[in-house]
Amino acid sequence: MWITLLGAMFPGVASALILYGGDTPEFNADAPTGIYEDSGWQYQGIYAQGLGTAISPTHFITAAHLPLSSWFFYDGQSYTVDFVNYQDISGTDLRIFQVTDGTFADYAPLYDGALSAGDELVMMGRGAFRGDEVIVAGDAKGWELGSSDFLQRWGTNELEDLLPTGVGPMLLSTFDDSGGPNEASFSPGDSGGGVFVYDAVDGRWELVGMNYAATLGPYREDPLVPGEYYATLYDTSGMYEYDFDTASWVPSVDPTGYMLMSDLTANRSTIQAMLVPEPGSALFCLTSLGIWVMGRRRR
Secondary structure (H helix, E strand, C coil): CCCEECCCCCCCCCCCCEECCCCCCCCCCCCCCHHHCCCCHHHEEEECCEEEEECCCCEEEEECCCCCCCEEEECCEEEEECCCCCEECCCCCEEEEEECCCCCCCCCCECCCCCCCCCEEEEEECCCCEEEEEEECCEEEEEEECCCCCCCEEEEEECCEEECCCCCCEEEEEECCCCCCCEEECCCCCCCCEEEEEECCCCEEEEEEEEEEECCCCEECCCCCCCCECEEECCCCCCEEEECCCCEEEECCCCCEEEEEEECHHHHHHHHHHCCCCCCCCCCCCCCCCCCCCCCCCC
């Protein structure tokens, strides 16, 4: 399984999550209602090519692999970002910034419960809208990556597993067409979007993860015929993907697409400590971490 970072592959693409039932760009492009009301949409702000999530009156958290930017657009207002004295959580893809010219009226609570396989997740993003449908031998597989419309959208999925990786603990979900029309996967531009889980004890949705990466190919339908493309697939059977280790096209070994999200619960105490300035100092300053691509095979 090849995992591609969501903010590094196509730097000019930024629009929305890939949704199973999203056959129009406007699908889930407004704040969710009903059982998903207040599930994290209100805490999202535009940062660089992706999103960030407010986590204190002056701090927001995002993906460290996004390029630096001097502004954060949140709740209808543009804030100036201190992009020099940011704080990285060592060994992860998580980065915390502070704004210097105002305060946020509201911010996301951090989840402090235990996670289990099957937990429902609500995800936010603004990556590429889905393009042409992929059909192989008469079977629908998913969608090629489409054009950009810069819309924030929301979607849902389920937690499948918790994984240790070279960039910290990750939440793993699959895109397998079993979660109804709101089932979502990631595309380039979704980096930094917040992932939320419902805390029954507190009676609210709380921040649990941060969009990191997804399986996007490239794929071929015939290993000997050029014409590969990047796509979000819920069925990879009969497809071929490029093996960078052997420099060859090999049959896809995973039945579905996968998504990785940085696990904030494993770093909750570190995050909370970073939100409290040292005496006489407005911010901590840690060494920056530059990550571009991670490849991982699931066997």
